[in-house]
Amino acid sequence: MPSAISRTAPPAVAAAPAVLHQPQRRRVANRQALLASLVCAVVLLAIVVVAGRFVLYDVAVATDFSQKNLAPSLQHLFGTDWMGRDMFARTVAGLSLSILVGLLAAAVSSVLALVLASIAALGGRRADAVVTWLVDLFMGIPHIVLLILISYACGKGFWGVTIAVAVTHWPNLTRVLRAEIMQCRESLFVGHARKLGQGSIAIAVRHMLPFVFPQYLVGLILLFPHAIMHEAAITFLGFGLPVDVPAIGVILSESMAYLSAGMWWLAAFPGLALIATVMLFDLAGSSLRKLIDPHSTQE
């Protein structure tokens, strides 16, 4: 019977044996590879932030009119713009800003999500209805419109974009965490703990927190890519960081005036760098999820 099945099944399925069928040593290596990719991603992002904030920031805003409109070369890896500013330095500085805004916004958003999810899951029916309605309301307005409105309400600029990104990214994570906490509350081990006479604080700290925390952490890290992309988008539309700051959105929006003149490098490289950054965060998030989430260790 098994041989008959494997003959009819698509060959690709048979070609990929389950991880548990492999020798234990290879499984450990898999884990280490995940850990290594996580560490690499974090270190690379840290380097970008440090370089962008402290090493290259002065270069990024320095103008040199003898060097303007240069195509990429060894001297200027990403070329220069119409004011002779080095695009590589501007890109790195922009990325570092994006990462900082993304970190701040994702942290705030995830805390909001955790608080709201706890209220919804533990606060009774009414609280649940209110939170669910809030989630629906926030998801009912297109995200970009909401970002524009909130950034406008906060007077645009750094705080405008950071607050806008921070207070609009919680709905999805809130849904996930709410379901998770509810499942945890109904679980046998929490029921047993209650029957054994533990107080609600003890249950929350010793039994529920370890259950929910991995989901929270993964959700937090997977918020970064969204936060960074929305920061760039809002700045690109003109509601975010001011034009004198080297941000990716500013760089790309300024480049639009020079594209028809054939200066493709103004848009191409900063965008690629942004994609690479977002993918690094994705990599870090999915590695971490596989490392700490028991449900996906077999992937």
Place this chain on the structure above:
Amino acid sequence: MASFVVRHIIRLMLLLFAVSIVVFFLVSVSPIDPVQANVGQSAYLNMSEEKRAALAQYWGANTPIWERYINWAHDFIHGDMGTSLRYNAPVSQVIAQRATNTLLLMAVAWVVSGLLGFCLGILAALKRGTWVDKVVKTYCFVLAATPAFWIGLVFLIVFAVWLGWFPIGFSVPIGKAAADVTVFDALHHLALPALTLSVVGVANIAMHTREKAIDVLESDYIRFARARGYSPWQALRTHGLRNLALPAITLQFASISEIFGGSVLVEQVFSYPGLGQAAVTAGLGSDVALLVGIAIFSAALVFAGNLIANILYGVVDPRIRAGVGSYA
């Protein structure tokens, strides 16, 4: 049925009411002065005091926000969405003009990205583990990390500047009388923005379809069909396609919010005169009435998409249909 309709109409009303309150609240707390935002710094400094007062009156800067809201809500209930101060025209007229462009753009992107994503997902599932699958997966993964407006910029560079196949922006040729614009002109201008939006929208639907198709391919009924001598594609076509298509369509309806967001960015890149561009102009120019109008329009659009998705869920899976026969 009647209660279903009434319930959803009430929900829509509540949502639109909440959206309008939120928008007015956000605008009222904004520190941005509409007069300064619209006349520019130097003109504002050279302006006489009376002129400033007149402009503040025009932009309603001195009227308390709750009074403006009540005025607005009163008119809105009577079908008047107010006057756009930026475009100097009724909001309903501005929205109607631009909604045609945006809805056309969104509709093309919606259909193309849905079809393309569905086909790619099926293809990847059938060729699971091969290079085809890897290409599709990488494509989706990279695309999920790519901002829509950057793709637009790249297309602009490649197709409009280097190859010169498509115009660089707007929805009609520059300097041509409105009466002379042909359908071909309009489509020619629509192509690049629609392509951008379609390419971006593929990732989600393709990955979803791939996962589902793999589940279906591993199911017992497909195994039975294979045992009867069907090829994987034949088995999937006869027994799997319908199960896969409806969830995909449902997902596509639920993603209208994202497509609208993408269209805002893409319109900005291609200077395409749609709702997104109007929203940006309204926001930068403190045009409250237009901002509220667009927010309400887009919320209603998203609501309609989600509603259709919900109804389709019921069609796909009878167990979700509440109050039907033995499942109730």
